[in-house]
Amino acid sequence: MKIREVKCKTLLNNSAIADYCVNPYVGCQHGCRYCYAAGITFRFRRGKEEWGEFLDVKTNALEVLSREVEKKKAGKVYLSSLTDPYQPVEKKYELTRKILEMLVKKGFPVIVQTKSNLVARDLDVLKRNKLNEVGVTVVTLDEEVRRNFEPASSNAEERLEAIRLAKENGLRTYVFFGPILPFLSETDLEGFLTRFKKAGADYVYVDRLNLRPMVWSMVSKIVLKKYPELYDGWRKILFSESSYYDEVKKKVFEASKKIGLELVFCY
Ligand code: SF4
Numbered sequence: 001m002k003i004r005e006v007k008c009k010t011l012l013n014n015s016a017i018a019d020y021c022v023n024p025y026v027g028c029q030h031g032c033r034y035c036y037a038a039g040i041t042f043r044f045r046r047g048k049e050e051w052g053e054f055l056d057v058k059t060n061a062l063e064v065l066s067r068e069v070e071k072k073k074a075g076k077v078y079l080s081s082l083t084d085p086y087q088p089v090e091k092k093y094e095l096t097r098k099i100l101e102m103l104v105k106k107g108f109p110v111i112v113q114t115k116s117n118l119v120a121r122d123l124d125v126l127k128r129n130k131l132n133e134v135g136v137t138v139v140t141l142d143e144e145v146r147r148n149f150e151p152a153s154s155n156a157e158e159r160l161e162a163i164r165l166a167k168e169n170g171l172r173t174y175v176f177f178g179p180i181l182p183f184l185s186e187t188d189l190e191g192f193l194t195r196f197k198k199a200g201a202d203y204v205y206v207d208r209l210n211l212r213p214m215v216w217s218m219v220s221k222i223v224l225k226k227y228p229e230l231y232d233g234w235r236k237i238l239f240s241e242s243s244y245y246d247e248v249k250k251k252v253f254e255a256s257k258k259i260g261l262e263l264v265f266c267y
Contacts, residue, residue: 024093025055039215069106077111079110114162115136167200175205180208182233186248207266
């Protein structure tokens with residue numbers, strides 16, 4: 001893992017997800033093989049490393065943010081759109097924590113979304129504004145599948161425990177169920193969604209796998225290596241007219257109705 005300290009020019013940027021987004025890092029140590037941020041990051045960052053093998057730390061983030069929060073109108077901030085705010089390096093730099101402290105103090109509500117239980121460390125800051133939200137991404141409860149596609153993240157049970165703690169601290173919580181990995185994510189939908197509800201999720205986002213730049217080249221290597229019997233099925237679903245994701249949508253909808261869980265479909 002190549003870690004560099006860099007300076008940024010801006011931090012609080014306009015976003016389609018919320019009013020603003022903040023990315024304290026460039027790159028992501030979690031190295032998920034289906035990551036849509038990889039293609040976007042490589043468009044503006046030169047280097048020969050693979051996704052998940054480099055990380056730039058924006059060491060002047062606080063200085064830049066302190067200027068921006070004075071100039072910009074308060075609004076909802078999403079952390080993070082192109083990196084995970086709680087990847088392992090955050091333990092050392094605590095950039096996300098310091099950013100949260102500043103945003104909360106200045107009245108900017110935040111939504112944090114992560115694949116790490118490190119978010120539980122910052123619940124003391126997050127609970128200072130009840131408009132703040134905590135979300136975790138969960139694609140599978142199967143540890144082997146998780147390790148194959150998300151090699152450096154916390155396991156799903158640890159993430160759900162962070163949701164339980166966030167709820168206990170009075171915060172609104174959600175699980176992001178996506179991208180749904182064909183034939184691997186949807187094996188027991190009812191059990192899966194029940195687990196989210198028991199953990200304390202107020203609602204669940206559901207998303208499919210989208211073929212953004214680099215996604216197929218990264219994800220197909222894992223499918224070929226670990227699940228070769230699924231490779232043709234994946235190709236069919238992702239590259240031709242297929243009703244697969246519509247059918248999954250229906251099944252998720254039916255299962256959530258039984259359980260009484262609010263859903264937000266992203267596709
Ligand atoms: S945690 Fe998010 S940003 Fe990081 S590699 Fe995984 S999908 Fe990409």
